[in-house]
Amino acid sequence: MISLGIIGTNWITEQFIKATDETKTFALTNVYSRTEAKAESLIEDLKKKDIDISTDLTAFFKKDFDTVYIASPNGLHFAQAKQALENGKNVIVEKPSTSTIKEFSLLDDLAHKNGLYLFEAARHxxxxxxxxxxxxxxxxxxxxxxxxxxxxxxxxxxxxxxxxxxxxxxxxxxxxxxxxxxxxxxxxxxxxxxxxxxxxxxxxxxxxxxxxxxxxxxxxxxxxxxxxxxxxxxxxxxxxxxxxxxxxxxxxxxxxxxxxxxxxxxxxxxxxxxxxxxxxxDSEASEFARIMTEKDQATYDKLLKYARTVNRxxxxxxxxxxxxxxxxxxx
Structure with missing residues (x-):
């Protein structure tokens, strides 16, 4: 399974982690939250053990995990996704991934330059x-x-x-x-x-x-x-x-x-x-993991085109x- 870090401790994050467990696609290893108490509460609700907690975003991105799922408020998506890509992490970011098409283009270019994946989580x-x-x-x-x-x-x-x-x-x-x-x-x-x-x-x-x-x-x-x-x-x-x-x-x-x-x-x-x-x-967790594992560039390019068009x-x-x-x- 693909090692996963998450940003955000709300209901949608919990639902995504449950989907990764059900589909056996990603394994949660790291959680970032502004407060340790919220992170601990989420981990307890998910019945997880041995999960690393960070309250500092820079320290979080230095940890050893492969992909980050970002479910913070919309206005924080760009900066957090950019920092993730700069630190070699693949990104799954909740829709809308950015506030402007300029931000989206910058993330797309950065992901391409670093050989990483950038997914917009339009699950439906x-x-x-x-x-x-x-x-x-x-x-x-x-x-x-x-x-x-x-x-x-x-x-x-x-x-x-x-x-x-x-x-x-x-x-x-x-x-x-x-x-x-x-x-x-x-x-x-x-x-x-x-x-x-x-x-x-x-x-x-x-x-x-x-x-x-x-x-x-x-x-x-x-x-x-x-x-x-x-x-x-x-x-x-x-x-x-x-x-x-x-x-x-x-x-x-x-x-x-x-x-x-x-x-x-x-x-x-x-x-x-x-x-x-x-x-x-469940379906988006399975599809994102499949694309990454099989290196399915054609499907990835199609999803990226959808995301770019939607954000425009x-x-x-x-x-x-x-x-x-x-x-x-x-x-």
């Missing part, structure tokens, strides 16, 4: 159910006539924001907001299934902190549009749809996809059988809406 595109969607789109591509994706979920941190606190996910300092959180999933949907759009436009509903609480994103392709609604300040239970003229593929969600249906012109709705793992991060679209979208991050000042 690796799941079997998403592969089924790709199969259906490819089979019916001549009839493809557009899509609508919806991913709106009331954030567990929004009440704290309303109470006057300053959660990272709702600040420009940490590159927060709906687009750079839930929106990433839906942009990945469009890029993987349909490619790069010709035009991007985002109409955002701003919060006083300067980030978008929700919004409507339009991706224009030569023959159709993809319309996306995203939000972290309200809940939506709308299904997402991919259109093939008279027929429609229904997705129960634009990001956390767990069920598919096919609807024909007579309103007959048929279940589309598709696999969904209990841990949605995100920047174009927030620029069109007038969203400015602190990271933009470093351009």
């Amino acid at each position: 595109i690796h799941e079997p159910i998403f592969k089924k969607i790709e199969e259906i789109v490819d089979k019916n591509r001549e009839k493809l006539s557009g899509a609508s994706f919806s991913y709106m979920k009331y954030s567990s941190r929004y009440d704290a924001y309303l109470a006057g606190k300053n959660p990272n996910i709702f600040t420009t300092k940490f590159s927060g907001g709906a687009l750079y959180d839930l929106g990433v999933y839906t942009v990945y949907d469009a890029v993987v299934l349909f490619g790069q759009p010709e035009k991007v436009d985002y109409d955002a509903e701003f919060l006083a902190s300067g980030v978008d609480g929700s919004g409507a994103l339009t991706l224009k392709y030569p023959d159709f549009d993809v319309n996306i609604i995203i939000g972290k300040t309200k809940n939506s239970y709308m299904s997402s749809e991919i259109y093939f003229g008279r027929d429609t593929l229904l997705l129960d969600n634009g990001g956390d996809i767990s069920h598919l249906d096919w609807a024909d012109d007579n309103k007959n709705i048929t279940d589309v059988p598709a696999l969904k793992a209990e841990n949605p991060m 679209i995100l920047e174009q979208a927030r620029t069109s809406a007038g969203i400015v991050f602190d990271a933009d000042e470093e351009k």
Whole structure:
């Protein structure tokens, strides 16, 4: 197994480590946290032993492990990934990997120069159910006539924001907001299934902190549009749809996809059988490890191209809406 260090001690880190255990792909050896207590708590929850804890990032990257998984706030991704690559570590970084396309290009160049891997952890595109969607789109591509994706979920941190606190996910300092959180999933949907759009436009509903609480994103392709609604300040239970003229593929969600249906012109709705793992991060853990072990350059290049395109679209979208991050000042 591939030795693994992690940055971040939240729920998503725990889920990723459980996925690596289930798939027997990565072996956790090192944990970085700002506080030793949080690191110890995570290790205890995971029932791990003999894990090295660091509270100093420089010391952490000097330790003997192969790959780092970064699940810190968005605004910290670039600096931490850069430091990892400079220290000879492969990087798996939670989406979005960077705040700007310039940052992404710098990381890509550094990984290439040092012969290392840089993965953006957009876990849902690796799941079997998403592969089924790709199969259906490819089979019916001549009839493809557009899509609508919806991913709106009331954030567990929004009440704290309303109470006057300053959660990272709702600040420009940490590159927060709906687009750079839930929106990433839906942009990945469009890029993987349909490619790069010709035009991007985002109409955002701003919060006083300067980030978008929700919004409507339009991706224009030569023959159709993809319309996306995203939000972290309200809940939506709308299904997402991919259109093939008279027929429609229904997705129960634009990001956390767990069920598919096919609807024909007579309103007959048929279940589309598709696999969904209990841990949605199992597939990406397996795929990243396989690519590294087998040195599958073709698949790695494809994933890197997806990530670059998604990060470019995100920047174009927030620029069109007038969203400015602190990271933009470093351009």
